[in-house]
Amino acid sequence: MKRKLNGSDIALKIFAYVFIGLIGLVCFYPLLMTLSVSFSSEKVIAFKGYSAIPQQFSLDTYIYIFGTSGMDILRSYGVTILVTVVGTFLALLITSMLAFAVSVSDLKYKNVIAFICNFTIIFGAGLIPWYYMCVNYYHLKDNIMGLIVPSLFSVWNMFLLRTYFKAISQSLYEAARIDGANYFQIYLRIAMPLSKTPLLTVGLMYALQFWNDWWNALMFVTDKKLWPLQYFLYNILSNVNAISSGRVPSGAAANIALPSETVKMAVTILTIGPIIFAYPFIQKYFVNGVMTGAVKE
Amino acid sequence: MAKTGANRQTKHDTLHELKKNRVLYAMCIPGLIFLLLFSYIPLAGLWMAFTNYNVVDGIFGSPFVGLKNLRYFFFGTGMGPKSIYNTLFINFWGIILGLIFPISIAVFFNEIGGKLYKKFTQSMMFFPYFLSWVVVGTIVYGFFATDVGVVNRLLTSFGVEKIRWYAEAKYWKTILICCNVWKWSGYNSIIYLGAMAGFDKSLFEAAEVDGATRLQQIRYLTLPMLRPTAVVLTLMSIGRIFFGDFGMVYGIIGNNPVIGDEVAVIDTYVYSAMRSLGFSYSTAVGLFQSVMGLILVTIANAVAKKINDGEGLF
Numbered sequence: 001m002k003r004k005l006n007g008s009d010i011a012l013k014i015f016a017y018v019f020i021g022l023i024g025l026v027c028f029y030p031l032l033m034t035l036s037v038s039f040s041s042e043k044v045i046a047f048k049g050y051s052a053i054p055q056q057f058s059l060d061t062y063i064y065i066f067g068t069s070g071m072d073i074l075r076s077y078g079v080t081i082l083v084t085v086v087g088t089f090l091a092l093l094i095t096s097m098l099a100f101a102v103s104v105s106d107l108k109y110k111n112v113i114a115f116i117c118n119f120t121i122i123f124g125a126g127l128i129p130w131y132y133m134c135v136n137y138y139h140l141k142d143n144i145m146g147l148i149v150p151s152l153f154s155v156w157n158m159f160l161l162r163t164y165f166k167a168i169s170q171s172l173y174e175a176a177r178i179d180g181a182n183y184f185q186i187y188l189r190i191a192m193p194l195s196k197t198p199l200l201t202v203g204l205m206y207a208l209q210f211w212n213d214w215w216n217a218l219m220f221v222t223d224k225k226l227w228p229l230q231y232f233l234y235n236i237l238s239n240v241n242a243i244s245s246g247r248v249p250s251g252a253a254a255n256i257a258l259p260s261e262t263v264k265m266a267v268t269i270l271t272i273g274p275i276i277f278a279y280p281f282i283q284k285y286f287v288n289g290v291m292t293g294a295v296k297e
Numbered sequence: 298m299a300k301t302g303a304n305r306q307t308k309h310d311t312l313h314e315l316k317k318n319r320v321l322y323a324m325c326i327p328g329l330i331f332l333l334l335f336s337y338i339p340l341a342g343l344w345m346a347f348t349n350y351n352v353v354d355g356i357f358g359s360p361f362v363g364l365k366n367l368r369y370f371f372f373g374t375g376m377g378p379k380s381i382y383n384t385l386f387i388n389f390w391g392i393i394l395g396l397i398f399p400i401s402i403a404v405f406f407n408e409i410g411g412k413l414y415k416k417f418t419q420s421m422m423f424f425p426y427f428l429s430w431v432v433v434g435t436i437v438y439g440f441f442a443t444d445v446g447v448v449n450r451l452l453t454s455f456g457v458e459k460i461r462w463y464a465e466a467k468y469w470k471t472i473l474i475c476c477n478v479w480k481w482s483g484y485n486s487i488i489y490l491g492a493m494a495g496f497d498k499s500l501f502e503a504a505e506v507d508g509a510t511r512l513q514q515i516r517y518l519t520l521p522m523l524r525p526t527a528v529v530l531t532l533m534s535i536g537r538i539f540f541g542d543f544g545m546v547y548g549i550i551g552n553n554p555v556i557g558d559e560v561a562v563i564d565t566y567v568y569s570a571m572r573s574l575g576f577s578y579s580t581a582v583g584l585f586q587s588v589m590g591l592i593l594v595t596i597a598n599a600v601a602k603k604i605n606d607g608e609g610l611f
Contacts, residue, residue: 008510016408023402024421027483030436031424033447037439049450050439098328101321108314113325120336123591126583127567128576129342130335132356138334153331183320212429215544234431237438238551244443244463245555261445268435275427283420286427290484291491 031276038062038266045261061262065270072224073232073270079147080211080229087148087210091157092203096195099158100187103165104173117155131219146220147228151209157202160293164198165191201289204282211275229271236264346581359577366581376558377582380566383470384541387562390474392534396527398482403489403523404515422483430548433476437549441472466559469550473560477545485530492526493519525605532601533610536594539586540564 029052036054037045044055065073098117102110124130140146168191176186192199217231227235315322341356346366348359370377402422409415425433440447441462449459462468496519504514541562550556561569563586570579598609 006510008512012511013408013410016405017414019405020402020409020418020422021414023398023482024418027423027425027479028421030439033439034436045445049445050442050447094327094331097324101324104318104321107318107321109322113329116329116332120332122594124336124587125339125343126580126587127564128571128580128583129339129345131571132342132345132576133334133339150335153328155332158328183318184324187324208427212427212432214429214431214548218547230429230431233435234548234551237431237434237548240438241434241463241551241553244438244461245553261442264435265439268432272428272432279420279424279427283423286423287419287487290487291494 034265034268037262038269040262042260042262061266065263065266073267075225076227076229076232079144079226083144083147083228084207084210087151088203088207090148091152091154091206092199094153095158095202096161096192096199097187099161100165100191103162104183105170117158121155134220141220142223142226143220144226147213147216147226150216151213154206156293157205160289161198161202163292164195168194197285197288201285204285205289233267233271236267240264343580343584345577346584348577350575350577366578367585369578370582370585376561376566380561380563383560384539384562387470387474387477387541388534388538391477392531394474394478395481395485395534396531398478399485399489400523400527402482402486403493404519406486406490407493407519408511422486424483425480426484428480430544433480434549434551437472437476463553464555466556469556469560473545473549476549477542488530489523489526492523496522528604529601529610532597536597536610537590538593539589543568
């Protein structure tokens with residue numbers, strides 16, 4: 001039945017291949033550039049500038065980083081890993097419990113609870129009252145909890161999980177109820193095991209959020225010992241940025257030790273390193289999550 | 298008396314329900330406590346917007362000043378209107394380009410046959426989504442650094458004078474818009490691809506039989522069928538048009554004193570005003586933003602309901 005491809009179809013196909021290839025390159029080129037600079041020798045970069053092909057391949061930068069400021073970076077790595085692991089676990093627990101509860105059709109006030117959640121998306125107090133409470137009453141300043149607790153629950157992720165839980169047949173629950181199980185046992189023994197992929201999806205979304213977070217650190221952390229990796233990088237970049245503007249008083253500029261070009265890029269690579277390695281395996285879960293989140297039930 | 302009887306009845310029902318499903322309600326408690334602490338209790342702090350807050354008197358003891366803080370935001374400094382303009386400007390172009398790129402990517406991606414090629418390119422296009430804005434900031438630096446940056450190297454190789462990007466504020470709104478498109482296009486194209494996966498294949502087969510070229514199928518079938526998705530996504534963006542991307546602006550611009558004010562969005566302005574102009578004033582700015590957000594989301598939701606047969610955004 002298939003009609004032969006005509007000229008216009010072939011032209012379109014070629015254009016599609018080229019277009020998608022170009023967009024892919026534009027999206028990926030910066031990573032190649034960052035990688036290659038971090039593996040180049042500093043002198044060549046200063047002379048030739050950034051490029052996507054390593055110039056005079058060398059590991060000097062990484063050796064230098066772990067030799068001099070190594071302790072700081074390793075500690076930041078530790079903070080980030082701790083925050084990501086603890087935060088993701090707690091966030092997934094809190095989110096999945098609420099999502100499960102509002103997915104049970106038997107629950108009379110599920111819509112009230114959903115509204116309580118939804119309202120926070122529609123209207124918020126804004127930064128200052130939130131900050132005021134966090135600092136003055138919840139004592140999150142210079143506290144590792146400040147990097148975890150404010151991000152423990154995302155209404156979007158809750159609704160995403162609820163969509164998945166809703167797909168589970170309620171008759172399974174009823175059978176378990178007749179056998180004398182309460183809903184927490186049902187959640188633990190039926191709903192969770194049946195939702196491994198969704199839990200992995202939402203768990204990875206939380207993990208990415210905790211790994212990439214520097215906002216909480218910007219808000220609450222002054223103590224350098226509590227800097228997560230992203231905030232460590234932010235401080236380097238921010239100083240470089242201020243000096244590049246050329247409007248910093250010379251006295252102040254002298255006090256800021258600027259890392260070299262290769263060091264900046266090496267720290268960037270260290271920051272995104274685990275993501276690069278995990279990317280081939282985790283990507284499909286994110287695609288899955290994006291598609292489910294976009295399709296409203 | 299009948300009325301109180303009915304009240305007692307509902308009260309009884311409520312208690313009964315809470316008792317019957319106590320396990321489920323208990324499971325909601327951690328999440329609800331979170332929302333109470335971080336979303337609902339802070340609402341009380343909005344009162345600061347109408348006072349001249351000082352530490353000694355606290356939120357509710359500080360002198361009431363009415364709308365003075367808000368007036369100052371609109372008329373007192375140039376920064377208020379400027380931050381509103383910047384927020385709307387950056388978001389407006391974000392919405393327009395955020396339609397053009399993701400839809401084109403999805404449409405052309407669908408025309409490609411090679412499985413491996415598809416997998417490879419999609420991985421590349423989705424990658425920016427996984428990077429934090431700070432990382433994007435270092436990448437931007439790699440492009441726009443005065444001496445070593447890619448862009449200036451290109452310019453000099455064409456014999457054009459170098460530009461000191463980090464000292465010239467006028468380019469940065471454009472750069473930020475590009476970064477936004479770069480980071481989100483791959484992600485958003487997946488939403489459109491998801492919608493396309495649900496299309497009725499027989500329509501396309503029929504069009505093929507009738508001799509329609511692929512281009513005609515895109516023009517008369519794919520694009521019109523993508524419209525509902527595009528409308529919903531756009532309405533959601535319009536609902537949030539008064540909210541700037543703090544992470545993007547701060548992650549890329551950092552402490553830069555020359556560019557900072559020029560590209561300030563409302564969110565970054567609130568943050569910097571907190572330090573320089575105090576809690577009350579910056580709360581008022583935040584309140585303005587929240588109220589505008591509430592109004593626009595409500596309108597967007599109503600419009601979505603009208604278009605989508607009663608189904609709103611939330």
